[in-house]
Amino acid sequence: MRRSREGAQAEKNCWFPDPAYGRLQTSHPSLFQSDGLGDYATLTRSVAAGMLNKSDQVRNFSPATRREFLCRAGGGFGAIAATWMLHQDGPLALANAAAHATRDPLESRPSHFTPRAKRVIYLFMHGGPSHVDLFDPKPVLRQLAGQPLPRSFGAVMTRREVSANPLLGPIRQFRPRGESGLEISDLLPETAKLADRLCVIRSCHGDSVNHPQSVYQMNTGSILMGRPSFGSWVSYGLGSENRNMPSFVVMPDPGGGVKGGPPAWGSGYLPATYQGTTMRPGTAPVLHLAPPLEMREEDQLAVLGYLQHENEDHRALRLMDDQLSARINAYELAYRMQAEAPRRVDISQESPDTLKMYGVGEKHTDEFGTRCLLARRLLESGVRFVQLYAGNTVGWDAHEDVTENHTRMCLRTDKPVAGLIRDLQQRGLWDDTLLIWGGEFGRMPMSESGKGRDHNPWGYSVVLGGGAVKGGMAYGSTDEVGLRAAANPVHVRDLHATLLHILGLNHEDLTYFHNGLDERLTSTTQASVVHDILA
Numbered sequence: 001m002r003r004s005r006e007g008a009q010a011e012k013n014c015w016f017p018d019p020a021y022g023r024l025q026t027s028h029p030s031l032f033q034s035d036g037l038g039d040y041a042t043l044t045r046s047v048a049a050g051m052l053n054k055s056d057q058v059r060n061f062s063p064a065t066r067r068e069f070l071c072r073a074g075g076g077f078g079a080i081a082a083t084w085m086l087h088q089d090g091p092l093a094l095a096n097a098a099a100h101a102t103r104d105p106l107e108s109r110p111s112h113f114t115p116r117a118k119r120v121i122y123l124f125m126h127g128g129p130s131h132v133d134l135f136d137p138k139p140v141l142r143q144l145a146g147q148p149l150p151r152s153f154g155a156v157m158t159r160r161e162v163s164a165n166p167l168l169g170p171i172r173q174f175r176p177r178g179e180s181g182l183e184i185s186d187l188l189p190e191t192a193k194l195a196d197r198l199c200v201i202r203s204c205h206g207d208s209v210n211h212p213q214s215v216y217q218m219n220t221g222s223i224l225m226g227r228p229s230f231g232s233w234v235s236y237g238l239g240s241e242n243r244n245m246p247s248f249v250v251m252p253d254p255g256g257g258v259k260g261g262p263p264a265w266g267s268g269y270l271p272a273t274y275q276g277t278t279m280r281p282g283t284a285p286v287l288h289l290a291p292p293l294e295m296r297e298e299d300q301l302a303v304l305g306y307l308q309h310e311n312e313d314h315r316a317l318r319l320m321d322d323q324l325s326a327r328i329n330a331y332e333l334a335y336r337m338q339a340e341a342p343r344r345v346d347i348s349q350e351s352p353d354t355l356k357m358y359g360v361g362e363k364h365t366d367e368f369g370t371r372c373l374l375a376r377r378l379l380e381s382g383v384r385f386v387q388l389y390a391g392n393t394v395g396w397d398a399h400e401d402v403t404e405n406h407t408r409m410c411l412r413t414d415k416p417v418a419g420l421i422r423d424l425q426q427r428g429l430w431d432d433t434l435l436i437w438g439g440e441f442g443r444m445p446m447s448e449s450g451k452g453r454d455h456n457p458w459g460y461s462v463v464l465g466g467g468a469v470k471g472g473m474a475y476g477s478t479d480e481v482g483l484r485a486a487a488n489p490v491h492v493r494d495l496h497a498t499l500l501h502i503l504g505l506n507h508e509d510l511t512y513f514h515n516g517l518d519e520r521l522t523s524t525t526q527a528s529v530v531h532d533i534l535a
Contacts, residue, residue, distance in 0.1 A: 105273040105329060106240040106247050111504025116468035116534065117434040118241075118503070119379050120234060122387040123372075123417060126215070126258055127395025129409070130402055130443035130453055131461040132482035136202050137174035137183045140480040141445050145169030149446055153483060158444060159209040160399075162454045167481060168447035171403045180472025187410045190418035197421060197430075199469040199533050203476025203485040206441060206457040206492050211397070212260035214440035214457055217492050219264045221521045228268035228512075230496060231385040233521045234503060235274040237510050242382025244340040246333065249383050250276035251371050255392030265387060269514040272326030276387065279345070279374075308332075344381045345374050358419040369416035376423055379433060396439055399452040421465060431467030434502050438462035445481040459485040462495060468502045468535060475533050493527035501529045 132138050144167045149156070156163040172186040177195035184192040191198075206223075208214045213223035220227040228236070231248040240247035250265045258264050265276030279286055311328045347360070350373065358373045359365025368390055375386045390413050391397075398405035417437065424430040442460025443453035459478035465471075476488035490498075497507040500521065507527060511518040 104243065105271060105325075106235070106243060106333075108239045108241055109237065111238060112506045112509055113504050115504025116432075116502045117466055118238075118432050119383070119429075120231070120385045120434045120436065120499075120503070121375055121379060121420070122231070122385070122436045123413075123438075124218075124387060124389045125396050125409075125413070125437065125439040126253065126389050126391035127397035128211070128214075128439045128441045128443060128455055128460075129396040130398065130406060131202070131456075131459070131478070132443065132445055133171050133402060133406055134185045134187060134410075135200050135461040135463060136442075136478060136482055137185075138170060138445070138478075138480065138482045141167060141482060142169040144481065149481070149483075153479070153481070156444075156446075156483065157209065157458075158446075158454055160448060160454050162444060162446045162448045165446045165448060167445050168402070168451070168453060171406065178472060182472050182474055187406055188414045190414045191421075194418055194421050196472040197425075197465055198471060199464045199473045199475065201462045201464065201475050201490050201495070201530070201533065202478060203487060203489045204438075204460050204462045204492070204495060205485040205489055209441075209455045209457055211440060211455070214455075215258060215260040215264050218438070218440050220268065221493060221496055221523060225260070225263045226266075226268050228270040228274070228521070229263075229265045229276065230499070230521065231265060231276050231387055232267040232270050232274040233500070233510060234385045234505075236270050236512070237500075237505050238384055238503065240382060240384050242340075244333075244336040245344065245378070245381050245383050246277035247383065248274065248276045248385045248387075249378055250278050250387045251280065251374065251389070252278060253389045253392050253395070254280065254367065257393055258389055259393065269519065270512055273329050279378075340381070344377050347373055347377070354423065357422060359415040362415075364411045365413075365415045368413050369419065372416040372420040373423075376420060376427075376429070379424075379429060380427070391439075398443065399454065400449050401451045402443065402453050403451065405452075430465075433466050434468055434499065435465035436462065436499070437465075442482070445483055456483070459483060464533070466502075469533050470535050473533065475530065488530075488532075490530055491527070493522045493525060494530060496521050497527040498530045498533070502534070 132141060144150075146166050146169075148165075149163060149167060170185070174183040174185050175192070176182070177184050177192045180196050182195040182198065182200065184195055186192075206214055206217050208217060208223045212225075216225055216227070217223045219229045219231075221230075231250070235247035238247075248265070252258060262276075262278075265278075267273070267275035277286070314324070347355070347370065354373070355361060358369035360369045360373060362369070368388075371388050375388055378386050391409065396405065396409050421430070421435065424433055424435075438461070441455050441457040444456045446454070448454045459482060476490055477486055478484060479486045500507045500510060507520060507522045507529075511520045513519070517524075
């Protein structure tokens, strides 16, 4: 094929395969050996070092030849690759890291679209409350009590092989409540009075029969440990409304730890700044927060000023160290919290009527009622996400006797939860607050040890409240005995997508680049927002 004169010149100024040697040939022999032959690595180093002059650049291209096209395209691919490498490991990455290190990671940020709520209170019922005894009435289960599960339900995956055990009927009566007629158990008399303000999703389902994995899934979207928690994602997406307080606060049950541990509120691969900050009632809400009594304020300021200067110099040499930046930010936040946090957890300012509404000072409700009241005070202060755990290491885990366990746990939590709802309404916080009530799974309809129930992740209830959702509504359903989600099933991914949507965040757009992927709370699996429950 004949070549144009311009094409021949362009070819001369390009690198192209030489059929005799199978290597690269160029018009700039000094870049390689004396015969003008070289390899890609040497050429790449030469490009980066700026050793090519204008005579080596491709110009006056004719679009007529394949060689010219490949020369142009190859140069473009190299530029793209070089830009990516600079962003990952080079000067551009350092510039980005420097900008990120100096920015307040908890500054308030806009949502993707207009939110229906701007703060969250998550009441996590640790251990797995029984949906068929609290929020999901099953008259057929009551009729079949004492009989084996009908064969029509098929094989059941259980943790303790209870599928052959007799069915256990609901332990308390369900009654229609409020104007809506939403049925709630007699175990929750105070919450039942507020049925018209609650939305019960009766068709939630997850993927594990074990506590730690299910705790992780409800909190992080995955049964595996190490992913960011829901609260961390919200903190990352929206920041805090009060720079003197954390964006995400967790109040564990003082009776014992959560099965699965602190990773349930950890930040995973997100910057460590977004992990949950644990707080507790009393004069020391955060351990070791207050300075030594003998230290004067001016002395503390002098020490902190010196440390800040040294920390910034130290960080400037390690801009890619996320853990270091998070630790520096945590210490700076701790100093600001020294004045703010004790005031926010001082419930002595509350009226006697408010304390009574939460059950503070009463034998069974004092502890959880105090934490619910603290949660309201934290929300008022601008904390974005507050999570309370109700239940020690055992909690709602009613393997032996569901009547004893749930009577005790409901007595402890029912009045405080109702008090929190009423208080949020009285203070004008209900309409733009998202309330979540639920555990890691539900309980089986079959009995265990005669009077108990085993874990059931295949169908259970989660309760939502606030102005963003329809009150007095039950969405979806489990089958006739409460074993599996049946109508309008809502997987944990769908629940998380819906909760983020209420906060004005698109679950597909709230991402973080990690290990080559744009990670998100709902993972890469399809998740759907449940629009039918939105007010």
